[in-house]
Amino acid sequence: xxxxxxxxxxxxxxxxxxxxxxxxxxxxxxxxxxxxxxxxxxxxxxxxxxxxxxxxxxxxxxxxxxxxxxxxxxxxxxxxxxxxxxxxxxxxxxxxxxxxxxxxxxxxxxxxxxxx
Amino acid sequence: xxxxxxxxxxxxxxxxxxxxxxxxxxxxxxxxxxxxxxxxxxxxxxxxxxxxxxxxxxxxxxxxxxxxxxxxxxxxxxxxxxxxxxxxxxxxxxxxxxxxxxxxxxxxxxxxxxxx
Numbered sequence: 001x002x003x004x005x006x007x008x009x010x011x012x013x014x015x016x017x018x019x020x021x022x023x024x025x026x027x028x029x030x031x032x033x034x035x036x037x038x039x040x041x042x043x044x045x046x047x048x049x050x051x052x053x054x055x056x057x058x059x060x061x062x063x064x065x066x067x068x069x070x071x072x073x074x075x076x077x078x079x080x081x082x083x084x085x086x087x088x089x090x091x092x093x094x095x096x097x098x099x100x101x102x103x104x105x106x107x108x109x110x111x112x113x114x115x116x
Numbered sequence: 117x118x119x120x121x122x123x124x125x126x127x128x129x130x131x132x133x134x135x136x137x138x139x140x141x142x143x144x145x146x147x148x149x150x151x152x153x154x155x156x157x158x159x160x161x162x163x164x165x166x167x168x169x170x171x172x173x174x175x176x177x178x179x180x181x182x183x184x185x186x187x188x189x190x191x192x193x194x195x196x197x198x199x200x201x202x203x204x205x206x207x208x209x210x211x212x213x214x215x216x217x218x219x220x221x222x223x224x225x226x227x228x229x230x231x232x
Contacts, residue, residue: 033220035222037225041224042223042225043206043208043225048217048219050217056219091159091160093160104162107160107161108159
């Protein structure tokens with residue numbers, strides 16, 4: 001069964017450093033998401049991406065965050081200068097159909113980011 | 117604002133006990149509802165989904181959920197849990213944003229522990 005894969009599974013970084021979280025969505029999927037879950041809190045929407053541009057982003061997704069699909073297979077989330085409060089589990093997800101259709105998303109296993 | 121509430125944060129059951137996890141959402145428009153499960157160290161997996169039709173939906177591993185529109189609820193049930201059901205369970209609503217695209221809104225999750 002095809003699945004969304006994320007690397008690394010765990011990343012520890014120092015405050016102020018840049019991190020890049022990587023995701024390989026399911027190959028025929030068109031619509032991509034990043035979500036995060038701070039320990040003990042709900043899963044929060046960060047950003048959606050379709051047709052090589054951001055479709056929607058939340059207030060969490062400020063100028064420190066960016067997303068990219070550099071080579072047609074990877075989908076990356078970059079945090080430019082990490083803060084302690086960026087420590088969370090980050091989930092990537094992809095969907096088969098386009099932005100205006102409604103199908104379920106498939107999630108990766110998550111990357112646990114720890115900022116020290 | 118749109119939100120999803122899961123009232124039970126931690127549930128501990130013995131094997132063969134019945135399970136019901138509550139989920140209520142706050143959204144006035146048409147919703148699509150999901151339950152996802154996350155086993156330790158694994159990705160979010162879809163348990164079941166409701167788009168339309170019969171409000172009682174059956175999912176994998178013996179789980180079912182009932183959509184009650186008047187109560188804005190989508191509770192998850194299983195008549196007899198097993199030790200292998202130990203996991204975290206997330207209720208989610210897929211809503212259509214003003215941009216016309218869809219995004220998921222998750223509840224805080226319920227951590228289920230089943231004692232052998």
